[in-house]
Amino acid sequence: MNTVVMKRLGLRGKLLLAQLAVLFVACLVIAAVAIAVAAPLFHNHLMMAGIEDSNVRTHTEEAFAQTMTIALLCGIAVALVGAGIAAVYIVRRVTAPITMLAEAAQSVADGNFDVTIGRSDVDADFTRLETAFADMAARLDHSDRVRKRLLADLAHELRTPVSTLAAYVDGIEDGVVPTDPSSWSVMRDQLERLRRLSCDLADVSAADEHALELDRRTENLDDVVCSATAAAGPRFADRGVELTTALPPQPITAEVDRQRIEQILANLLENALRHTPTGGSVKVTLVREGDHLTVSVTDTGDGIPADQLESVFDRFHRGDRSDGSGLGLTIARSLALAHGGNLTARRNEQPLGSTLVLTVPMGLRQLP
Ligand SMILES: Nc1ncnc2c1ncn2[C@@H]1O[C@H](COP(=O)(O)OP(=O)(O)O)[C@@H](O)[C@H]1O
Ligand SMILES: [Mg+2]
Structure with missing residues (x-):
C-alpha cells in the first residue's frame, strides 16, 4: 500500500x-x-x-x-x-x-512536564512503562521547578549587594557619598556577602551533583569540637553569650573530613549566636551512641518555629534576623549526609531555644 x-x-x-x-x-x-x-x-x-x-x-x-x-x-x-x-x-x-x-x-x-498519565491496565509491561514515564515526568517537573526557584532566589540574593555597591560607587563619583572608613566598610561588607554567596553556591551545586569531596581521616572529635568553639569564642564573648562544651571522658575518634565538620559546627555556632540574646548560652555536647557520634548545639535563643524544623534546611530559607545567604544549613546537612550521617533540628520549650543535632558514623560508611 x-x-x-x-x-x-x-x-x-x-x-x-x-x-x-x-x-x-x-x-x-x-x-x-x-x-x-x-x-x-x-x-x-x-x-x-x-x-x-x-x-x-x-x-x-x-x-x-x-x-x-x-x-x-x-x-x-x-x-x-x-x-x-x-x-x-x-x-x-x-x-x-x-x-x-x-x-x-x-x-x-x-x-x-506537568502531565497526568492514567493507568490503562492493558498489560503488566505496559503498566511498567506508564509508571516509569510518570515518574520520569514528575522528576523532570521537580528539577525544573527547583531550577526556576533557584535562579529566582539567586537573582534576588545578588540584587541587594550589587545595588548597594552600585549606589555607593555612583555616590562617591558624584561626591554625594564621602570616601570615609564607614563607606569602605559598607562596600567591603557587600563584597564579603557576594564572596560568601559564591562559595556557598559552589558547595550547594557540588552537593546537588553528589560531588562534595571529603578528605576523611581518623580524627579526634574532641579536638575538632574544641577548635570550632575556640574559633567562635571571641565573637560569643563580644556578644555576651556564654559558650560551653561537654565532652566525653574518653576521646572519640571517627573517620571524618576535619575541615568539613568544622565548617558544619561553625555554621551551627554562628546561627546559635545570631539567635541567642545577650546573657543567653550555647552548649556543644559530644557523645557516642553505638557506632555513631552525636554533636548537639543547644542555644537559649528564640527557637526555630515548630513548622520550620525541616524547611530551615531548604535552600535560601532565611528567618527575619538573618543576614546570611540561607544556604548554611543546606550545605551543613549535605556535608553530614556525605559523611553517611545527618543533621536535624529540634525546638526546646524549657528553656526556650533550639538544638541542632549532627550525627556521624564513627567508621567509614558506604553511601547509597
Ligand atoms: N539556632 C537557631 N535558632 C533559631 N533559628 C535558627 C537557628 N539556626 C537556624 N535558624 C533559622 O534557619 C534559617 C536558615 O539558616 P541557614 O541555612 O544557616 O541560613 P542563614 O544563617 O544564612 O540565614 C535561619 O535564617 C534561621 O531563621
Ligand atoms: Mg547560617
Whole structure:
C-alpha cells in the first residue's frame, strides 16, 4: 500500500486493517476448503445412497451447492461483523494508552512536564512503562521547578549587594557619598556577602551533583569540637553569650573530613549566636551512641518555629534576623549526609531555644 496512505492511517487504522485482512483471508480459506471438500463428499453420499437417476442427482447437488453457498455467506457475514466489532474494541483498548503516552511524551518534549498519565491496565509491561514515564515526568517537573526557584532566589540574593555597591560607587563619583572608613566598610561588607554567596553556591551545586569531596581521616572529635568553639569564642564573648562544651571522658575518634565538620559546627555556632540574646548560652555536647557520634548545639535563643524544623534546611530559607545567604544549613546537612550521617533540628520549650543535632558514623560508611 502507498506509504503516504499508510502514514495517514495511523497506528489504530493499521492495526484494524491488519485484523480485517487476517479475517478476510480466513473467510476465503474456509469458503474455498468447504467448496473443494463438500461437493465431492456429497456426491459420494448420493452414490452410496443408490440414487441412480442423474437428473435427481444433479438437482440435489445443485440444491446442496446453493444451500451451502447461502449458509457460508451468512456465516461469513456474521463472522465479519462479530470479529470486526471485537477487532475495533481490542484495537481501541490497545492503542488508547499508546496515544495517551505519545501525547504526554510530546508535551514533555515541548517543555511542559506537568502531565497526568492514567493507568490503562492493558498489560503488566505496559503498566511498567506508564509508571516509569510518570515518574520520569514528575522528576523532570521537580528539577525544573527547583531550577526556576533557584535562579529566582539567586537573582534576588545578588540584587541587594550589587545595588548597594552600585549606589555607593555612583555616590562617591558624584561626591554625594564621602570616601570615609564607614563607606569602605559598607562596600567591603557587600563584597564579603557576594564572596560568601559564591562559595556557598559552589558547595550547594557540588552537593546537588553528589560531588562534595571529603578528605576523611581518623580524627579526634574532641579536638575538632574544641577548635570550632575556640574559633567562635571571641565573637560569643563580644556578644555576651556564654559558650560551653561537654565532652566525653574518653576521646572519640571517627573517620571524618576535619575541615568539613568544622565548617558544619561553625555554621551551627554562628546561627546559635545570631539567635541567642545577650546573657543567653550555647552548649556543644559530644557523645557516642553505638557506632555513631552525636554533636548537639543547644542555644537559649528564640527557637526555630515548630513548622520550620525541616524547611530551615531548604535552600535560601532565611528567618527575619538573618543576614546570611540561607544556604548554611543546606550545605551543613549535605556535608553530614556525605559523611553517611545527618543533621536535624529540634525546638526546646524549657528553656526556650533550639538544638541542632549532627550525627556521624564513627567508621567509614558506604553511601547509597
Ligand atoms: N539556632 C537557631 N535558632 C533559631 N533559628 C535558627 C537557628 N539556626 C537556624 N535558624 C533559622 O534557619 C534559617 C536558615 O539558616 P541557614 O541555612 O544557616 O541560613 P542563614 O544563617 O544564612 O540565614 C535561619 O535564617 C534561621 O531563621
Ligand atoms: Mg547560617
